[in-house]
Amino acid sequence: MISAFIILFIRGSPALLLPLIPVMLFFLSSGLMIGLIARSFRELSFISIFFSTYVTAYLFFPSIFANIHVISLISPLTLMVNNLQGDGFTAGQYLFSTSLFFVTSAVLFYAGVTNFREERLFSHEPLTSKIIQFISSGISRAHPWASLFSLAMLTVPFVFMVQMMLLVLLFNLPMPLSLVLLLVAAAGVEEVAKSLGLYTIATRFTGFLTWKALAAGSVMTALGFLVAEKLLLLVTLSQIAESVFGTVLFSSLGLLYIPFLIHLVGIMITGTALKLRGPAAYLPGIMLATLVHCACNLYLIRGWIW
Template sequence: MSDETDQNPDRRSRRRRLRGALARTARISRWEVSRSAGTVDRKTVLVLAALALVVGLVGVSAAGEGVGLEDEIYVVAVDEDSQYHDVAVESEAFRPMPLDELVVESGDEANADVVVTRNGELARYGPHGEAAHDAFVEAIDAYNEERFRQEANETAAYPVHVELDYQERNFERTSEQGERDGSSNGDSDGGTGTGPAENGTGDDSTADGTGGEGSSDDGSGDATSGSTDGTDRNDGATDDGDGRLQVPNIGGAGGAVDGTVGPPGSISPPFPFQSLLLAFLFVVPMNFVIQAYGSTIMDERVKRRGELLLVSPASRREIVAGKTLPYLLGLVAVAVGITVAVRGGLLSIAAAIPIALLFLAATFAGAMLARSYKELTFVTVTISVFLTTYTFIPAVFTDVNPIALISPLTLIVTDLQGESVSLGEYVFSTGPFYCSAAVCFLLGIGVYREEDMFAQKALPAKVLDAIASRLHSYRSVAILTILFIPFVFAGQLLAVALLFAVPEQLAVPLIVVLAAAIEEVAKSVHVYAGFVRSRFEASLRVAAVLGVCSGAGFFVGEKLTHVVQFVGLPELTVGAAAFGPELSGDPLLAAAVFLAPLVLHVVTAVISAIGASRSRIDYVLTVVLATLVHAIYNVGVIALVA
């Protein structure tokens, strides 16, 4: 009874504190909304209205409903009894006029851009004649294609039926297949991996074994599908026969290929233009909201309004949460509205939330570090450009490469295409954003105090203050190293995304060095901040202990990122250079590859920590040395396992 009596007051006390914290946070949020609403002037309202109009027009246009910007921009003179008259009527870009009303002026001018003569020839007049001629030819092709689609006998309309199945290219097995074909068929090219395929008539033809599967229809309805890679495609991961996990299918090529039925000229490569454009609408409002959010944080510092909040019963976390909550809820409401407008699903909203969080968190940290509104403008523009680039560029490759999964915008594109994603793919895509946002808020809260908010310190000095505010013991060094893992992960993913299309001879060395440099900075920058701000004694023994703690912490955090093994990135050459190769099936080799990084991270962290304990120049030199050691290790591991 006594234990239960002791626990109940503690439980009631915790509940009371929680209710008090929520009440204070809600009160600050209401105050932030009322204060911000009072500062909205007519110019701001006009800007917001213009933004909403632009987003609406782009959304409607991308959704295929159109806004009529190209309706009847050309005039075509054609008789009503001409076979081309229906083409002009059905095309939105042309306005037909009777041939008798054609007036040709001196030179090359006329009251029509294109003329269809009575013998069926096309003539063009005026400065827009050439463009109108090309557009009319395309309209003729579209008209014929539509007639083919309406044909009841599909076999007669499309004597050749083409189906595309995009698959990953395997150069080793392609070469082996080519050698086998070369030994059995003297006139085949063994270097390209092509082999004979059988069509409906029994004639021999060749099918490229590296591009996918092809099938042909001879008109009788029989079709034989030839596969040259020996694998069966499924909706999940594919297995190449040796038990390795392959790249998961996160959307496939089927949703992105337009016109897979029809003439070969109508088949286009996978590029989700419409879905990508609609997904980008989720990011556009965030760039405007963070401007207002950063300004309100800056007001607290420049106009010293933050002093009243600092002396209030509310804690720093409650103050920041209360000021951030209205803007986050506003972005969520915008995301919900856009999702409804573009007919997306819950996945689009769930993917937009971490992007909004990181935009706000990075802006909060930047506003706490900036010394003036001019610096704040530079910081917010930098954040907008970097995060927009990070989210948009990988999403371009949604239907092409697993590298696209590093951006939550890819999840929105996938959702708009009607595809689904697994929980692991969602965590892989959004996890770095959630963690990075948490770290940015944590560092910003660290300098949300009087001695930093109202002091005119240089930006690097405030960064060191923000980091040093979280250092209290050796254990805090390891914890802070783990917290920096999301930034390391995001930086390496961005490097892979930017360099995966570069020739491997150049991309692999750059990735190896960049990945090592990013990790070494993340393992040592807080150690340097601790020495500069006198959190630790500047001695060799303390530096060695801090290096061991930082290296061990990074090792633990790094193992948590092995989720990349399950989304196919190590199968890319640049992915293996950044994150290491796939886990080997040999237990001893797998254990060595798993534990060897512990020694590496400890050694390189100790090297950097020793330099950090002496001076800034020594710190830079030791980081360079640690990067070289790390890069040499990465090259050795890749050569050993490959």
């Protein structure tokens, strides 16, 4: 409402409101989830401040480089800047800037509504345990592979959003340092996201993670991640394809089997660590999977670095 009054006051175009809609939805859905996972007012304040700072940086940092670098389009505020300057924005640019906000908002609203139960509201378990609880509610014992496939798909928009923020933070560093840091950080984010389903199964479903289940779960997770990547790729890569940073993030997506194998090997490494040593081996497994992922990406983009 305040934004509408400001736009009317400056006699701006009603189109200025369009980029704000997904941002408002994202803050509302995130507020619901933060309220559910926080155990106290202190924790609620800390998580809310951290989250709002991160999202504000995601929104405002790219808009500083409007009309300078294509990466600025990851922020919906860049569309508002372009509109105020009289340039406007296309439907493709709007979809690129807002799609991640729309999709992540839908996922967060769904997770919040399905977990809006008494045992979740009054639970005093640690933050990580509550997050695993939320994830476990989406995994069905009757259809575990379909659950892992769906969960992997739902994590991809969040992965892309974090990776886009990494683009903003690192693209101004000298080359090739920025590319190497981006590779490591992006690979780590992907490996953590892909492993959430198997980690939840290993910790919440005792005895379920057999070697056969690990293999099947890894395949379904890798496949779900690949399918969601391809769907979002149609939106994101079209705008930043000419950027070397876009090449780094999405270099292996041109062929189907290469990203699938990278995803499969990574999740198999983490899953094997969980199977052999339990949750205590999760972090070493993630680190090893990240190193392997980085090695594969370095090989694929070696022409950009040396």
